[in-house]
């Protein structure tokens with residue numbers, strides 16, 4: 001099915017039968033992705049009295065409960081509520097789900113023993129392109145990203161200047177294949193989160209950060225149509241399933 005999209009007097013076509021899924025699922029059959037010091041997620045059949053509610057155990061249905069944390073275990077999209085005293089829900093603040101996005105690839109640079117993404121790197125990648133969303137793939141991009149154990153590994157992150165640059169450039173949605181846009185242990189500073197959401201100025205309630213994506217190597221850098229769909233949890237963060245469509 002081909003859809004035609006009109007945007008700023010330009011016309012684009014996408015093939016809806018060719019979605020590019022850039023989410024990381026919870027998959028308890030394999031090693032799950034994991035950050036922030038929690039145990040792995042759990043998917044398990046409930047029990048009523050002695051009966052395990054699972055067809056393989058003689059029940060009529062499968063009836064699994066799922067225990068997870070969006071920040072630790074799955075592709076998730078968060079709003080500024082992640083860092084505010086006030087309870088703010090991404091499900092209330094994100095109300096559109098289609099955007100023009102630029103997929104960029106960056107190799108984090110060494111700085112004071114950390115691996116970081118700088119303003120210059122994003123400037124080089126974005127140039128004067130105007131996009132609603134940026135989808136950042138970090139190098140090396142190996143498949144084990146889908147099951148990596150990040151706790152206490154000090155993963156790469158965005159310098160504050162890079163987050164300010166994205167905000168000033170009008171990027172509303174930032175997607176990245178790392179557990180956070182900030183340093184794992186930063187004494188609560190959350191510099192890039194604060195900068196991107198502009199918490200010291202006019203707060204950007206409808207801007208989102210999506211963490212733990214995985215962009216296959218077969219996907220080239222460039223402009224895509226993005227469907228950023230979230231699960232309906234009223235919470236600062238919720239599991240999401242970003243899908244890219246190549247523009248024809």
Ligand SMILES: N[C@@H](CC(=O)c1ccccc1NC=O)C(=O)O
Nearest residue numbers: 036071183184185186187188189
């Ligand atoms: N970087 C923060 C910690 C942090 O972000 C965090 C700590 C525990 C559990 C989750 C965290 N962040 C999740 O998105 C700090 O060092 O205070």
